[in-house]
Amino acid sequence: MTAELGHMALILAFCVAAFQAVIPLVGAHRNSARMMEFGDRAAVGQFLLIAFSFLALTSVFLSSDFSVKLAALHSHSEKPLLYKISGVWGNHEGSILLWVLMMAGYGAAVPIFGKSLPPRLKARAIAIQALVGAGFLAFILFTSNPFERLNPVPMDGNGLNPILQDPGLAFHPPFLYLGYVGFSLPFSFAVAALIEGRVDSVWAKWLRPWVLVAWSFLTIGIALGSFWAYYELGWGGWWMWDPVENVSFMPWLAGTALLHSILVLGTRHSLAGWTVLLAITTFALSLIGTFVVRSGILVSVHAFAVDPERGVFLLLLLGIATGGALTLYALRAHTLRDPVPFNATSRDGALVLNNLLLTAALATVFLGTFYPIFIDALDGSKISVGAPYFELTFTPIMCLLILFMGIGPMFKWRADTIKRLRVPIMLTLKVAALVIIAVALLGKSILGALALGLAAWLAFGTVLAVGRKSNWSRAGVRAQPASTWGFAGAHIGVAIFTAAVTSMSVWGATDIGTLKVGDSLSLGKYTYTLEDVGGGQRDNYNFLAGDISVTKNGRDVTTLSTERRFYPVRNQLTTEAGLHLSFGQTLFASIGEGDPEGGFVVQVYRHPFVVWIWLGALLMALSGFVALADRRLRLPSSKEVAE
Amino acid sequence: MKLRGLIPLFGFLVLVGALAFGLTRDPRILPSELIEKPFPEFALENLEGSQIIDPKVLQGKVSLVNVFGSWCVACTTEHPQLMAQRDNPDIQLVGIDWRDTRDAANRWLVRHGNPYDIVIFDPNSKLIVELGVTGAPETFIVDREGKIRYKHVGIITPKDWKDTLRPLVESLQ
């Protein structure tokens, strides 16, 4: 019964969304307050209906109701509670329901938080949000119904993929979607503004906090996925430039550019054209991401099961939504001219440069990800583009960006000179040079030194910018608005991230060998000794377990337990690496095939400062949330709007 | 309407076109690099362990070279097609036993029948890598001069034999 109720709620939600997509638009056109208010109520109603449906699905999983096909395929009665819940979205149908729930949630936020918005803009934005939402609801109802029944009812479910039974992975999709889907609001507002023919600072001021929220959540989602890959997959990779990873990264790059653009638009009344295009692009990239993951078009670890029917539907949805928005943009773009001129050497100029470089970086990732498809369409050749390509093309662009990030924030708005900033720039340069020399001598790597120097340049430049803003006085520091700390935290987070990636890539070490019990491998001062090997059966898998003790200069550091598991039902082999995480070195070992006489294949790793990769990302996300506290970023009161 | 504003839309339409095309292709199927090229060099034992086989055995007769293994479930599905050709005088069947043990392979051939004139034993994928094989079963048609003419990925169905492979074998006589 619950399943049927959930299904009905979805059908109702689709109807509501359909009306919500049309009536407020007509109302805005005719300036009918009643029709526009319908939009407000419909948005909240739609959210409540979908929330009910999602709760219904969750209850199906929690109660292990295997008469529902989705639960039978993806759950199991003995699954721990956490994984029963996360199993709801650990599959295609459930995750797209989560997507639609969040879209409706963000849509409902508009009437709740946007009482001060101009009514016609608000109505149009609500309508567009509902239009896209209706498209996804139709997708669910026609191709991906989560409430489909199963007859006869199986005794128990198929269980969740063992790789997905993990706390990190349980939370990765919700955060990711809060980010991805969060960018639907800027999209809807951009289209609404294009319909109106006006993009102004009220529009920007209202959207700013939402862009910050979406961006921060997306940052956390991506960082969680990367961290999970590192400790779960067993070979020390934290970013594989896998197509599905790339399609989550592209909205992040566009979202970062959007964030900076909208901050400028709200205060400086410029970059309107950029901002609107970025708002459309960011969500379009989210839609492309959904398409890629669910259509089987690219080979990837993450991809859900291949289904061409779903692929076609999603492509149509993506095509109409984005195509429509971009057509509007083409028609109205010329009205979005920048009224405020600025120098290249100014903060405005720096932000434009920021946008340009982020766009170039985005285009590079995009090119590498989709090139195999393009070239296949053009001349039928099968080319693959892997990590080496991205490392050679993307990394230099980011280095350039970081270079400008270090001093850009020091410039004044509208017009400034390098000469005026000679002192802080030279100071930052000297600090960077010191770091380069020190690292080159101690670490014996030119490349590592340059990269760490770059990170130091960014960190120090950021500190200087904050110091100058606050006039190097305690009162000045206390007077700083939250957005200053948001900026500082985020940029320093980038510096930490860069330093951590460098230290792992340049000074990380690995070795592999065939070890009998008692044999060792060494990495620098660390010695890894295979102490014990055991095996057996547990739950639904057979395993081979190794205990590897690690000593540094004779002193015990830790013991790493690693396992190689075979799940007979799924015919799947996984490696659980033995991991010792710390703020300094991360020590790592994994065991492979072998036998007691010949020895076992053991691979060992030492990664310096690797956790700072994710701590740096986390600092970026946190800074985004901190910036929200800034009163000036808050939604304008009706008084301000009336001005 | 300024022309510059049309660029994003145009770019997007190109992308959608490419994606639509991409939906019609299976990213996992790899065409063979070796069509019209001589069969790669190799020197491997046969399954019995009684002699070393090399590409000379492919000279003078049209060969169907089939990659299989006792672990390969799909291979049992296509096996009847191969058994049906065991006594076909126009073609010799060469099997490559991939990543297997002699025991398991022999048992499998006893159980399902042995259609092969020669079975090459390739436990370490030496020949497999030369041939660009990515899975089993895969089948190559080799002409009388030892040149590869065709690669079939996956199970050979009766339809595949009737429509594609048999006509090709007959044309190469």
Added chain:
Amino acid sequence: MRWSLIIWFFFAGAVFAQTSPTEQRARDIGAQLRCVVCQNQSIEESDAQLAQDMRRVVREELAKGASDEAVIEHIRESYGDYVLLKPAVQSNTYVLWFLPALLVLLSLGWFVFRQKRSATPASVETLSADDETLLSKLMEDDA
């Protein structure tokens, strides 16, 4: 070319080489070859049996004295361009390899020259010292 080599080494792994030069070469080559039975992994990273065998083939070739390029070419002859994680620079990948740099150059070029083209903001008038301070204070406050 030198830059790309430098940046390539950036991610190539251990500087404190525990491993012999040949083994390091094998690993670098392996990192460039796709595991064709996996989902987007190199043969170095993958556990799959075919990946292990291909790793062995790489090391055998190197032991016979082949150069890095020859080993990669050998695998490519069997599996095609698809096996290269680092796409070869050839006529159908020129766009892939050169477009990023081109984009950056075009962006920077546009950014630098737009200023020279458009009139410099006329309002860079000289303000009185008081006005200057007031103005800069207002500007700083506003973001």
